[in-house]
Amino acid sequence: MATVALAVTDGMLPFELSLACEVFGADMTGSAASWYRLSVCGPDAVRVGRFRLEPDQGLDHLRRADTVIVPGWADVDTDPPAELVDAVRAAHDAGTRVVSLCTGAFVLAAAGLLDGRRATTHWAHTQELARRHPRVTVDPDVLYVDDGSLLTSAGKAAAMDLCLHLVRLDHGSSVANTLARRLVVPPHRDGGQAQFVTTPVPAPDNHPLAELFPWVARRLDHPLTVEDMARRARMSSRNLSRHFRTVTGTTPLQWLLTQRIRHAQELLETTDDTLDAIAANTGMGTATTLRRHFNRTVGVPPDTYRRTFRPHRPAPDGSRVPLSPISGGDLGPLP
Known part of the structure; x- marks a missing residue:
């Protein structure tokens, strides 16, 4: 069971903290073979917005987690606490995946983790992040940035997009979609780069296309x-x-192609179908066409995607053998 630690001190934003708790503390019994073990780590009792929060563990626990999440930092005009910065740096040095939500990027930048890397934060604070940390390549136009062991998100709703992206990386698209439906949010919103999240499927049902979308979804194998x-x-x-x-x-047509790619991702994750069969089932005709569109949209070939996102397969002796992850690129090693 993977461990997720929320790094908190006085001055964290409650929305991003609550959002992370909803995602990684969810009860996914029956939907995922295992889920995250969530802990809140901080120094004694902390003040989060108008609330008082008592962490489960101290900040030294961060280095023992598989993933550390730094929620939004409220006062970006002041330096974050040194003990938080040091603990987050130590966790990353120990091999932990470190994630910031919204202005939590200021904590990662203060720790020097974003030097020479691309990152983002809430659009209202991107200029300040770039000014105070000139060695960081700040991208103000994306929802989130996945740089392997370091991930940063823009503000508010984009924090949910990044959290669901993490679930998708760890558990696959089917589980991420199930969780998104429970939370009543879109399962896919493009982070703004070639990555393993596709363009949005609208959440509300009160628009003129509400009946069209499910009709199309049932006919993706047709030449629509x-x-x-x-x-x-x-x-x-x-x-x-x-x-x-x-x-x-x-x-x-772009939306339709996105749905075909998304369905192909699910088939690659959950079936042993050949690429020709998947191409037929998704309306892309041939494996060659599937490879071209998939590689351009997702950023890797279908075969590589399948090796990365298929669940662990049983070995002949009954043990579980992990499939080879993608090396390098935006994804980085899987946790």
């Missing part, structure tokens, strides 16, 4: 066109495109 979707939605192709842009931020 914009005209087919417009006819089903009872509107012109021009109106369909306008509604798609409003609801999804993209075009009908």
